[in-house]
Every structure is written in structure tokens, then in C-alpha cells.
Amino acid sequence: MKSAVSIVFPDAHHRLCSWHLLRNATVRVGRPGFLRKFHLCLMGDLEVDEFETIWTDNVADHELEDHLWIVEMYAKKHSWSNAHIRGKFFAGLKMTSRCEALNMQLEKFIHNGYNLREFVEHFQHYLEFMRRRELVADYKFAYGEPVVKTKLEAIEQFAATVYTREVFKLFREVLMLASNVRVVSTKRTSACVLFEVAMYCKQRSWAVSWAEEDDEFSCSCQWMESFGLPCVHMVGVLVYLNMTTIPKGLILDRWAKRTKQPRAPCDKTRVGEIPDAAYMSMHAAMLDDCRELVSLSCWFFEDYVDVKTRQGTKDAVEELLPLEESFAVFTGVDCVERVDTILASVNNRVCGRTSTVSRLARLTKAWRQERGVTSTTNLSERAVLFLLAVTHRVELD
Known part of the structure; x- marks a missing residue:
């Protein structure tokens, strides 16, 4: 794995699982x-010279200088x-637990003995499960407001507006510790302002630099470079300033x-400007959205033939859009009435055409049975029924 990582990701740094x-x-x-000192060398916030001292003393105290595993681990200390x-x-990330957790989730959907078709089918179910979880998480951080828990309300509220929900929780823990940071001394240079900071009742100090002109911060602990979040020393300086x-x-x-x-509608990005991974993800998401409509088209043979041979799906959509141009946005308190208006119009226009009405009824019944839906009081259910009418080209001529 290490050889493959160095080839595919030349700038990546290979790390062993803690x-x-x-x-x-x-x-x-x-x-x-030995294990207590080894854990300190592994996870402790040490400088290189401190690591060397603790490691040497630990190995000598337990007479492990010639132990093969100890020698091998020291050679791989980087x-x-x-x-x-x-x-x-x-x-x-310090462990492979995230990967193992994904494998555990995958085992709930895929078992030994599946053939290729069954594997692909169940793997698609797994992808749908993961996408639904992500949609729920997106909804929560887009429409929920975290409760302020610190006295530093201004900076906490700002963090809540810029960070995702889970990352904001991590930042708030750092913010709570910022009250323990003491600014020992400050020194202004031609390029930046240097702050020597220390934690309450701790002798060790850290150096935080602030380039005032560019508003850039850096800390000798390098937590920002390692994790991507401001360290407690930086946050302490932000509070100090x-x-x-x-x-x-x-x-x-x-x-x-x-x-x-989403980008603004006027901000168009060509396919060539989208990273390959993002393009593949967008393509897969689109395919997943279309799969349900394709599945419904195959419930009955006559529906399949009708959808396969007709060229008027686009025309049907264009005929329905004037009924309610704002259907795509669904904003405001009257969105349910808008859907009712569209569905009523569809029903009126197909009234008296037995084949069309029965086909739409079958599709509606199949869609409800698949999800255990007994009524269409929910807005999303009403919207799907409207899409069924459009997708299956209800006779509008």
C-alpha cells in the first residue's frame, strides 16, 4: 500500500494506524x-528532541535495545x-477506524455469495442509504442554528455560519479552551507581530505570528497545518485582539x-473546469435520480412501450409549465395549493380518457405501495405524482 500511495499520491505522507x-x-x-511511554511518544504533543529523549530512556529502562520490533519502529518513526x-x-485521522466503519456499514447490505447482479443491486442500495444520510446532515446545518454555549458569542456565532455542523462542534471545543490561554509577551517586527502564549498553569510556551497586513496567522504547534482548524493558541490570540x-x-x-x-445561475462552469472526482460524483448522483423514473416506466409493458416510443415528453413539460411557472422553486406558504392546481389541471385534461387515467392510477398505486404511502397530503408526495404525470406523457393533446 505504501508503494501505491507514493505513486498515486506523490505529495501524501503515509501514516501508520495508531x-x-x-x-x-x-x-x-x-x-x-513501556506501553505508557510508548503511547506518549505516539500521541503526545512533543518536540523532536523531547521524543528522542523519552524514547531513548524508555528503551534503556526496559533493556529493549536489541528488540527487533523496537528497532523497526524507531526506523519508521516518521x-x-x-x-x-x-x-x-x-x-x-490517526486510525483506520473510519474505513473500518464504512466496511461495517457495507456489510449490512452486501453478503458473501452474491453474484455480480446482486452485488451491484445491493451496492446501489448502500449508496442511496449514504446519500440520504448526507442529505439529512445538509438539511440540519443549512436550516438549524446551533445554541451558543460560550461567553465569546460573536466569534462563536460567526463560526456557526461558516463551518459545517460537525466541524463547528470541534471548533467550539477549542473556543472553550481559549480562556486558558495567556499572552506572555508580544514583539512587533517588520513583517509580523509575534505573540508568546502559554496555557494556564503550564510552563511550555508557543509562538503565534500575525501578519497584520495580510491577516495571516501561524503557530509553532502546527495544528492548523495538521488538522485544518485554528489551534487553541491562535484562538486565544484572536480573543486577545x-x-x-x-x-x-x-x-x-x-x-x-x-x-x-450551489453556484449562482450566472456563474457557469464548463465541464473541463470541474475536477474529475467532482464530475464523477455529479454524474453518479444524476443517474441515481433518474433510476427511479426509469424503474416506474417498466412497471407495465404498455407504459414501457409508450415511454420508449414517444418523443413528446419535452412537449408535455412545456405544456404544463405555463400552468405554474414557479413549480420548480416551491417557495411560500401556498406551495401545496400550487401542486393541487397542477394536479387538478392534469386530471381535468385527461378526464374521459380511460387508458390514460388508468395508467396514471396504476403508476400512482405502484409508487405508493413501494413506499407504504396511504395519502398524498405530503408536499413531496404530491410533487412526485406530478412528475409521474409528466414523465409518462399523460395525454394532453
């Missing part, structure tokens, strides 16, 4: 005293020691709400 390292240390060494990989971006917003340079695009917000 959980597996601790398990291997327990199995191969198994000495509680792949697991927090002191040596500080500043490399890992988004907070009475700032009520977070500088743009400290807001990583991948954690921001704006990343998933």
Missing part, C-alpha cells in the same frame, strides 16, 4: 511501563510519531458550508 501500533506493542512487548509528522495534513470573526486564511474550504452551496 490503534494497530498500540496493539502490536502490547502483543510484542507487553510491559505496562510514519507514526506525532513529533515527526506534525504539520502534515491528516484531517485529524478582540476579533469577532475568523480570518479567511484560517477557514479551510473542505470544512466550510460554502463548499456545498
